[in-house]
Amino acid sequence: MSELTDLYQEVILDHGKRPRNFGPLDGAxxxxxxxxxxxxxxxxxxxxxxxxxxxxxxxxGTGCAISRASASVMTGLxxxxxxxxxxAMFQVFHTLVTExxxxxxxxxxxxxxxxxxxxxxxxxxxxxASLAWHTLRSALQGGGTASTE
Amino acid sequence: xxxxxxxxxxxxxxxDVAERRADFPALDQQVHGKPLVYLDSAAxxxxxxxxxxxxxxxxxxxxxxxxxxxxxxxxxxxxxxxGARATVARFLNADARDVxxxxxxxxxxxxxxxxxxxxRVRAGDEIVVTTLExxxxxxxxxxxxxxxxxxxxxxxxDDAGDLDLGALSELLGPRVKLxxxxxxxNALGTVTPIExxxxxxxxxxxxxxxxxAQGAPHLGVDVRALGADFYVFSGHKLxxxxxxxxxWARRExxxxxxxxxxxxxxxxxxxxxxxxxxxxxxKFEAGTPDIAGAVGLAAAxxxxxxxxxxxxxxxxxxxxxxxxxxxxxVPEVRLVGAPRRRAGVISFMVGDIHPHDLAxxxxxxxxxxxxxxxxxxxxxxxxxxxxxxxASFALYSTLDxxxxxxxxxxxxxxxxx
Numbered sequence: 001m002s003e004l005t006d007l008y009q010e011v012i013l014d015h016g017k018r019p020r021n022f023g024p025l026d027g028a029x030x031x032x033x034x035x036x037x038x039x040x041x042x043x044x045x046x047x048x049x050x051x052x053x054x055x056x057x058x059x060x061g062t063g064c065a066i067s068r069a070s071a072s073v074m075t076g077l078x079x080x081x082x083x084x085x086x087x088a089m090f091q092v093f094h095t096l097v098t099e100x101x102x103x104x105x106x107x108x109x110x111x112x113x114x115x116x117x118x119x120x121x122x123x124x125x126x127x128x129a130s131l132a133w134h135t136l137r138s139a140l141q142g143g144g145t146a147s148t149e
Numbered sequence: 150x151x152x153x154x155x156x157x158x159x160x161x162x163x164x165d166v167a168e169r170r171a172d173f174p175a176l177d178q179q180v181h182g183k184p185l186v187y188l189d190s191a192a193x194x195x196x197x198x199x200x201x202x203x204x205x206x207x208x209x210x211x212x213x214x215x216x217x218x219x220x221x222x223x224x225x226x227x228x229x230x231x232g233a234r235a236t237v238a239r240f241l242n243a244d245a246r247d248v249x250x251x252x253x254x255x256x257x258x259x260x261x262x263x264x265x266x267x268x269r270v271r272a273g274d275e276i277v278v279t280t281l282e283x284x285x286x287x288x289x290x291x292x293x294x295x296x297x298x299x300x301x302x303x304x305x306x307d308d309a310g311d312l313d314l315g316a317l318s319e320l321l322g323p324r325v326k327l328x329x330x331x332x333x334x335n336a337l338g339t340v341t342p343i344e345x346x347x348x349x350x351x352x353x354x355x356x357x358x359x360x361x362a363q364g365a366p367h368l369g370v371d372v373r374a375l376g377a378d379f380y381v382f383s384g385h386k387l388x389x390x391x392x393x394x395x396x397w398a399r400r401e402x403x404x405x406x407x408x409x410x411x412x413x414x415x416x417x418x419x420x421x422x423x424x425x426x427x428x429x430x431x432k433f434e435a436g437t438p439d440i441a442g443a444v445g446l447a448a449a450x451x452x453x454x455x456x457x458x459x460x461x462x463x464x465x466x467x468x469x470x471x472x473x474x475x476x477x478x479v480p481e482v483r484l485v486g487a488p489r490r491r492a493g494v495i496s497f498m499v500g501d502i503h504p505h506d507l508a509x510x511x512x513x514x515x516x517x518x519x520x521x522x523x524x525x526x527x528x529x530x531x532x533x534x535x536x537x538x539x540a541s542f543a544l545y546s547t548l549d550x551x552x553x554x555x556x557x558x559x560x561x562x563x564x565x566x
Contacts (some may be wrong), residue, residue: 008506013565039522039536040522041535064504066240
């Protein structure tokens, strides 16, 4: 069960059950839709960008605990970040969920993202964890539909 | 709870069917350190040793192309391939000339849509499907409808997951050029009253395609008795290999339909001015077929035939009843659909745990179930669910499998408590 508890850490279960930043965003300046055709997970991500920084990000939709927790944690972390900083965070996150925490020499730098360190043990769930990030990148690049396929 | 069904003197007792589990090498393994409990047979069944051996034997001894060479191996390969067709014909109670080998049920539906469909369906026409259909019995008709300016209309189901026959009857009007309907729902396990549905459509002069992908392994079919126009199924859901399936059609349709794909084997003569088509079934089998796949499928049908479909069905029904009762005994479990007659499949939800999380957790207990929309998104929309968990059963499924599933569900409930 140890890998399972790595995947379903308390923080993930909590964010999956009670996602933060969940619901429509008034005054959004960009949005994108994310779809995982494999499982039907679907989320809409809205952001408010001003002064070159993400002021706020919120999401709606349906998905598993991993995808909801990922969207919940991400929408919190990106507040106040520039698009370039968001991109850098995404790269850190992507390496984490595909290769595991061992790929990061500086675990401290992962911050809250560290709770996704168990995902790499479950290759079929990497897309669940990544959906929100792909959708956010799509929104920041002008919107549209992001797909994990 | 009754778990034993009494059979006539001809059939083996259901317990004997379960002993066939030892025939399936893939079932004898551990995953994540736990004995494998394979409950995803509706996606694909495991293969008995007899099928694996038949394919190996073909490649080790008889491998050659068919219908061409005069040498010994080509003769043997041709005999094996046509022997396989004869075996399929016996399984369907059909004439071998009306048995077309294809890649699977999906290809068979596409073949019918792009030949028969293009000939028959015109602008303003309708193709009726049902809410129960797999995407493979929806999307090929949408492609056809888009090309012809026709439209696809879905017949509704009730909350139990049974077809609404009254509503279906109303939909089968004069503009309907084809009804495409499944024998068994891959997502809910509903057994449709296929004889009544076929009779209804045929009484209005509407041709019927029956998707037997889930039905053939559990119920079999007698195409002469059923009276449909087309019947399709896949080998890999019936203990055979992937990549081989069957289209059966009424002779008059096969003769009238144009070829689907052009190439070798499907022609009688070719000149640059004009080519003429081969006889049935070869007119629809362009290119070198999946010879070993057909041989493997025949071995699977022989294997099933030796046990007997009625004995398999009785065993599966006993396991299904036990599974349904066991799932209902878990307070957090909610079954999706309660069809009057069920085969092979149970769909369910556990509390507010997303089916994907559930499938990941039970997988770590060695239990393989399917989570998702089961390639039946319109059906999921009907129930307002993005996904369900699905346990599906085959002749090798046991009551121990059911117990292992329930234990694994409790583990998942604990994680999400």
